[in-house]
Amino acid sequence: MTKYLVTRIFAAIVTVWVTTIAVSMLIHVVPGDPVQIMYAQSQGTTPEQLENIRRSLGLDQPIVTQYFMYMKKLMHGDLGHTIRGEQPVMDLLLLHLPYTLLLAGTALVIAIAIGMPLGFIAAYKRGSWLDTSLMTAAILGVSMPSFWLGLILLFTFAVRLEWLPVAGSGIQNLVLPAITLGVANAAIIARLTRSSMIDIFDQDFIRTARAKGLPRATVLYRHALRAGLVPIVTMIGMQFTYMMGGAIVVENVFGWNGVGRMAIQAIFQRDYPLIQGFILMFAIIVVIVSVLMDLLYVRLDPRIRYR
Amino acid sequence: MQKSNMGAALLGARTPPAPSEDVDARSLHSPLRRFVEAVFANRGAAIGFVLVAFLVFVAIFAPVLAPYSPDEMGAGDMLGPPSLSHPFGTDEFGRDMFSRVIHGTRLTIQVGVIAVGISLTLGMLIGMISGYAGGWLERIFMRGVDVLFSFTETLIALAAVAVLGPSLTNAMIAVGIAAIPFYARVTYSVTLVECNKPYIEAAYASGAGHLRLLFRHLLPNVIPPLIVVATLGVSTAVLAAAALSFLGLGAQPPSPEWGAVLSAGRDYFNTAPWIMLYPGLAIMITVLAFNLLGDGIREALDPRQRKE
Numbered sequence: 001m002t003k004y005l006v007t008r009i010f011a012a013i014v015t016v017w018v019t020t021i022a023v024s025m026l027i028h029v030v031p032g033d034p035v036q037i038m039y040a041q042s043q044g045t046t047p048e049q050l051e052n053i054r055r056s057l058g059l060d061q062p063i064v065t066q067y068f069m070y071m072k073k074l075m076h077g078d079l080g081h082t083i084r085g086e087q088p089v090m091d092l093l094l095l096h097l098p099y100t101l102l103l104a105g106t107a108l109v110i111a112i113a114i115g116m117p118l119g120f121i122a123a124y125k126r127g128s129w130l131d132t133s134l135m136t137a138a139i140l141g142v143s144m145p146s147f148w149l150g151l152i153l154l155f156t157f158a159v160r161l162e163w164l165p166v167a168g169s170g171i172q173n174l175v176l177p178a179i180t181l182g183v184a185n186a187a188i189i190a191r192l193t194r195s196s197m198i199d200i201f202d203q204d205f206i207r208t209a210r211a212k213g214l215p216r217a218t219v220l221y222r223h224a225l226r227a228g229l230v231p232i233v234t235m236i237g238m239q240f241t242y243m244m245g246g247a248i249v250v251e252n253v254f255g256w257n258g259v260g261r262m263a264i265q266a267i268f269q270r271d272y273p274l275i276q277g278f279i280l281m282f283a284i285i286v287v288i289v290s291v292l293m294d295l296l297y298v299r300l301d302p303r304i305r306y307r
Numbered sequence: 308m309q310k311s312n313m314g315a316a317l318l319g320a321r322t323p324p325a326p327s328e329d330v331d332a333r334s335l336h337s338p339l340r341r342f343v344e345a346v347f348a349n350r351g352a353a354i355g356f357v358l359v360a361f362l363v364f365v366a367i368f369a370p371v372l373a374p375y376s377p378d379e380m381g382a383g384d385m386l387g388p389p390s391l392s393h394p395f396g397t398d399e400f401g402r403d404m405f406s407r408v409i410h411g412t413r414l415t416i417q418v419g420v421i422a423v424g425i426s427l428t429l430g431m432l433i434g435m436i437s438g439y440a441g442g443w444l445e446r447i448f449m450r451g452v453d454v455l456f457s458f459t460e461t462l463i464a465l466a467a468v469a470v471l472g473p474s475l476t477n478a479m480i481a482v483g484i485a486a487i488p489f490y491a492r493v494t495y496s497v498t499l500v501e502c503n504k505p506y507i508e509a510a511y512a513s514g515a516g517h518l519r520l521l522f523r524h525l526l527p528n529v530i531p532p533l534i535v536v537a538t539l540g541v542s543t544a545v546l547a548a549a550a551l552s553f554l555g556l557g558a559q560p561p562s563p564e565w566g567a568v569l570s571a572g573r574d575y576f577n578t579a580p581w582i583m584l585y586p587g588l589a590i591m592i593t594v595l596a597f598n599l600l601g602d603g604i605r606e607a608l609d610p611r612q613r614k615e
Contacts, residue, residue, distance in 0.1 A: 011453065018454045030470050139351075139602070143595035145546055147553045148569060148587035155576045245461030249550045264554050267469045275469045282462050290457060 008294050012287045019283040023276045024070040028063065030272075035059065038083050038270045057273075079280070080273040082266075089277035093259060097281070100258030103177055103251065104243040110182030111189050111243075112236065118186075119193025120228075124220070126198060134190065141187025146246055150180040150253035167255040177254045181246050185239055192235045193228070200228040230301045237293030241286045345607035352603015358596030365409055366416040373406035377563040382406070386579040396581035398572065407563040408585050414564045415545055415593055418479050422544035425483025427537050430490025435529060437491070438498025439521055449495060452488045460485040464547060468556045475548075475564060478557030482547045486540060493536050494529055501528050531608060538601035542594040549590050565590050 027034045035054050054060055057080075058069050073080065079089035122134040153176045158166045165172055200206060201224060209219045248260030255261070259278060266274040346352045365372060374392075375382040383390075383397040390396070395404035437448040455463065460482075467481035501507065502525070510524045551557035552566030560571055565586035572582030 014450070015454045015457050018451075019458070026466065026470060031472075139595065139598055140591075143542065143591050143598055145549055145553075145566075145587060145590045145594070147550060147566075148583070148590065151569070151573055151576060151583055151587070155580065159577055241459050242461075245459050248461060248465070249554065252554055263465065264556070267465065267473075267556060272469075275466075279462060279466055283458055286457055286459055286462075 005294070005298070008291060012291050015287050016284055019280055020071060020074065021067065023280045024067050025063070026276055026279070027057075027059070027272050034270075034272060038272060079277040082274045083271045084269055089273050092262065092274065093277055093281050096257060096259040096262050099256060100244065100247050100251065100260055103174065103181065103256060103258055104240060104247045106174060106178040107181035107185065107243055107247075108236070108240055110178055111185035111239065114182070114186035115189025116193050116232070119190035120197055120225070122190065123194045123197035123201060126201075131194075135194065138187040138190045141184055142191070144184060146180055146184050147249050147253050149183065150177065150250055153180055154254065173254065173256065177247075177250045177256050180253070181243060181250045184246070185243060188242075189232075189236065189239060193232055196231045196235075197224065197228045200224050203227075230297065233300060234293055234297050237289055237296070240289055244282065244285065342607055346603050349603040349606055351599045352607070355596050355599025355601075355603055358592065359600055362412055362416060362593055362596060366413040369409050369413045373403075373409040375403040375406040377407045377410040378402065378561055379406075386575060386582075388579070389581055395585045396579065398568075398579070398582050399575055404582060404585055407568060408565070408589050410563040411565045411568065411586060411589060412593075414475065414558065414562070415549070415590070418475070418482070418548040418564075419541040419545045419593075419597070421479045422483040422486070422548065423537050423540045425480065426486035426490050426540065426544075427533065430487045430492075431494045431529065431533065433487070433491040434494025434496075435498050435521060435525060438495045439502060439517075439525065448491070452491045452495075456488040456492065460489070460543075460547065464551065465556075468551060473556045473559065475552065475558035475562065478548050478551040481551070482544045485547070486544065490533070490536060490540070494533060497529050497532050498525065501525055535601055535605040535608065538597055538604060542597035542601070545590065545593055545597070 030037065035050050035057070039050065039053065058066050061069065077090055079093070081088055082092065118134050118138075122131045122138075125131050154166065157176060158164050164175055167173065205227075206219060206224055209223045210216075214223075247256075247258060248263060250256070251258045251260040252264055259281070263275065263278040265271075266278065346356070379402060381401040382403040383393045383401050385397065385401045386399055387393055387397040387401070393403050393405060395408055398404055398407070433448050433452065437445040437452075463485035464478075464481040467484050468477055471477035471480065507520065507524060510520055515524065548557055549564070549566035549569075552562075552564050553570045555570060558564030558567040560567055568586045569583050569590075572579070572586070576583050
């Protein structure tokens with residue numbers, strides 16, 4: 001088990017390291033002159049000014065030197081400054097990240113609360129009309145573009161009914177985006193839970209438990225759910241990273257003040273330092289979540305714990 | 308169903324023999340025919356197939372089917388509600404929404420096919436070579452795939468668009484690149500299983516070279532599971548590309564691409580909700596069609612998942 005964890009953590013470190021290389025090279029794979037592209041929008045920059053900018057970004061140095069400079073700054077928590085406004089990238093990320101985590105976290109809770117029970121019921125009632133209708137609803141939910149659902153909710157509840165504010169970043173503004181993000185993922189979780197539970201229900205130990213006359217509830221909750229939970233939990237870990245991705249879109253529908261909205265604006269403005277910082281931060285979060293999920297997996301599944 | 312039971316019987320597995328109704332005349336048909344029958348026996352898959360066929364038809368004959376040009380301004384009133392002459396209403400420039408949605412089908416099918424083509428081709432190559440070659444090639448490729456995989460598709464697609472710049476073509480490429488790790492992983496695991504089968508050994512023993520082994524022997528056996536992944540992949544690609552266009556990072560106005568139309572229509576959703584209603588529905592139906600078809604094919608290939 002220790003070996004398993006060490007391998008996983010080592011892999012995580014490698015991933016982050018490769019990301020730093022990829023991110024610092026990002027600016028070099030941009031077709032054309034990145035400095036010119038970045039400053040295309042601000043009129044009247046002279047060639048001398050562009051040269052100064054290039055020097056201040058370290059772009060006149062050899063690529064390897066640039067990477068070491070980038071890493072040295074990174075070790076001090078310095079991700080550089082934005083092109084527009086010259087703000088420290090780190091500060092901006094830390095300012096907006098909590099909003100995204102709050103949105104993704106709330107949505108995850110909604111998705112689990114809806115998806116897991118429904119998937120469990122569908123698996124238990126496999127083949128019935130209830131199963132069919134739940135899974136039909138789930139596939140519709142999976143197929144619905146989140147930005148469309150978001151617009152419809154926004155239109156219905158904020159514009160028409162005026163129950164909730166249209167834009168902003170208060171707690172009331174969290175409701176619609178969290179539901180939007182949660183519903184689509186509830187559908188995914190319901191489908192995963194159903195197939196995972198069906199696998200479990202078909203296994204010998206469930207039949208044995210039933211055959212020895214245990215009450216149905218005991219078999220369902222003590223035996224089946226416990227065994228079925230293990231794969232579901234790992235899938236939910238991946239789900240959280242999908243949600244972080246989904247949040248980027250949903251934030252832009254609702255004007256939620258998270259990193260996703262910031263990142264899209266950065267892409268429009270060709271603000272490469274900000275884009276680089278965003279990608280690195282996102283990758284680190286994904287890596288941390290996946291390591292945490294592995295720890296949880298080990299905790300939940302005795303077969304791994306005692307290996 | 309027949310296929311797996313037969314396989315299990317050959318391997319002397321513990322599974323009980325199939326019920327007699329399974330061993331009917333159908334099992335004597337060719338594997339392809341049995342597969343097609345199994346797909347169509349699934350109601351969802353049949354619906355999915357019909358929808359996909361319909362969408363492809365609309366995509367191909369879009370100019371014939373659309374009553375107006377998608378860019379023709381003043382084809383009707385500005386922001387006109389759905390009517391007989393404009394079934395989906397008109398937008399803020401008086402363009403016919405019905406024609407725009409029809410032409411959008413063409414773009415969307417194109418996006419799905421090209422993006423999946425990119426990820427399937429490259430992912431399959433990487434996966435097959437790593438699984439077949441083993442050694443340091445395998446380690447480098449699959450480690451790289453693992454790293455990319457943990458980035459999630461959204462992030463890779465965003466990074467690719469950030470580098471390439473916003474356009475529909477770049478969005479297709481970005482979405483295609485983003486899914487490569489997934490296809491590579493699936494191909495890799497299938498290849499590992501296939502490589503241990505006797506037919507590969509037999510082909511090698513009869514003197515087949517590496518390329519012949521890879522493309523004549525391995526490839527045909529790697530493809531079936533990838534059909535499922537690719538079909539479901541079209542829906543993911545369509546959703547992702549529509550999202551990019553909606554964010555303004557894909558198709559640009561006046562393109563009738565559904566995501567771009569939705570994005571432009573959001574300003575009018577109070578006065579002309581039909582502008583965002585129909586393109587959204589169209590995206591949903593397309594994604595649903597490929598999801599149903601993919602699920603159906605998977606169930607046909609994997610009897611364990613089939614409903615009783």
